[in-house]
Amino acid sequence: MARTIGVIGMGYVGLTLTAALARKGFIVHGVDVQPAVVDSLNRGRPHIYEPGVAEALTEHVGSSVFIDTALPRDTVDAAVICVSTPVDPQTQRPDLTNLAAAARQVAEWCAPGTLVVVRSTVPVGASRRVVLPPLLEAWGEVKLVMAPERTIQGQALRELVELPQVIGGLDEASLDAGLDLFGGLAERLVPVTGLETAELTKLANNCHTDLIYAYGNEIALIAERHGLDPLEVIRAANVDYPRPDLAKPGYVGGGCLSKDPYILISEAGDRPPFLVEPARRLNEYLPVHVARTVVGLIREAFEGTQGARLAVLGWAYKGWPATDDMRGTPIAAMMPVFAEAGLTVLGHDPLVSDTVIRQYGGEPTSLDKAFSDADAVLVINDHPDYRAIELDSVLGASKPLFVFDSWRILDEAALNRAGVRYAGIGYRPQAVSA
Missing domain, CATH: 3.40.50.720 (NAD(P)-binding Rossmann-like Domain)
Structure with a gap:
């Protein structure tokens, strides 16, 4: 039975991951806060240019790819956070508002035991400091990994499969779950000792x-x-x-x-x-x-x-x-x-x-x-x-x-x-x- 993955954020990172997962046989529920983006993707029209994405959407939207403004409740096996983490143009300090909001939404939408993956680029310690607390509050026990996106635009769908995927877990159970998930996508996995190591690697x-x-x-x-x-x-x-x-x-x-x-x-x-x-x-x-x-x-x-x-x-x-x-x-x-x-x-x-x-x-x-x-x-x-x-x-x-x-x-x-x-x-x- 195909595994069901939620991807929060349909920018470059989330959309390319959605397309790559669909091509590997996963069922993917993508989320974006912009209704115009949701509508465009559901019609098979990506709002960004990336070779292969439009073809993947044409093939899979409505059958194994579904895009909406929220995840279906208690449905996905893993939720991958791919939201933007900009820096303030004046202070140049990282703005983690989107990351915190995504963590709260995952805690609300997903069932305890769901694997949560931070894919966004974040400061060292942000997965533990920003993402973990709302999940712990809602679920008690959490499986959390950091698996940073590392692709180059223009070659993302190929590199998602061919580039080694660096994965750091909150604990051993989290790491095992992360390795199992990305083992269905990538040819090579690089486990590291924790969330922070993966964050700094990116x-x-x-x-x-x-x-x-x-x-x-x-x-x-x-x-x-x-x-x-x-x-x-x-x-x-x-x-x-x-x-x-x-x-x-x-x-x-x-x-x-x-x-x-x-x-x-x-x-x-x-x-x-x-x-x-x-x-x-x-x-x-x-x-x-x-x-x-x-x-x-x-x-x-x-x-x-x-x-x-x-x-x-x-x-x-x-x-x-x-x-x-x-x-x-x-x-x-x-x-x-x-x-x-x-x-x-x-x-x-x-x-x-x-x-x-x-x-x-x-x-x-x-x-x-x-x-x-x-x-x-x-x-x-x-x-x-x-x-x-x-x-x-x-x-x-x-x-x-x-x-x-x-x-x-x-x-x-x-x-x-x-x-x-x-x-x-x-x-x-x-x-x-x-």
Whole structure:
């Protein structure tokens, strides 16, 4: 008989888990507080882009996947909490309001003995401090595990099965129940000694990624100061060298990497972290630095910026694996700089809707018009559509004076031959005449 699982929160984490569980034969009851999301999912239309999710919903909604604003009472074998745990934009302290509310709802909806899984990213100790008390009060005895989500957007359904699942339990019975549940989903399980170990494991993974990218960005900023090519430096450093590769410079956003470092920082106590906080500041500074650089290049070309037209390609926080996620997107930090300079910003993204581009202050445009109707082009993400641009087809009589290619995916030589200046993060060669 198929096991029945409740998933609380139909954001990226909860929806992808729902789809993956359904594909493995589980019956899944998903919960979301937004009626519009519930309605859309019940019609098989996901509100987020993730390869494979729409197909899974089409196949399973109404038969083994059911979405509502509450769980059916005393029905599920396990309840998985996947709600958002944001940080306050002013204090940068974690806000666990959603987590606490979900714990209270699980205590109300589910029968004693139900396995409760915390999947959300939380501060160390939050599962025990925030989730456990309402369950104990309602049930007396609790089976509770922390099993953090670790997938990358664009590959979530594959990684939910292939990536090792880290699981920490309140006690041995809880851990056994958690291992049994995720054994029906994932190929490999990594049991750890408790809730707190699993919580810190997730934070350690994401903050390490933030640090790695920050170092690449640091090298780029130093290379820029000396007129060097940071990619040449990084490639040379990496050739057959037996220590960890250096990362290319680039923007670091998304729902996790823009938030989780602050959760880890909140756990450091009286002594601020030596590495995590400065790395996060650097990664948040980079989009502002690029925006100011682009404005400076426009000023050099036009002896002013008011009314100049800038085409921005890539509004989602990353281009590959492709996503429509705007959380932590570089454009959010860039737009105030562009607005202050009086630029008109044209926007294009293969997955982000025109409505969202307008919400951020851009004017939607097509890919070909981005190169013919703008004075300058800024490529923010590396979506495959941008990697595949045939410059001969988009560069006509009317063409931009320069292209700032954040990911260095376009043909610099071809742009220079056409009389278009080329630049990138930490890379500002002189203009080349056509």
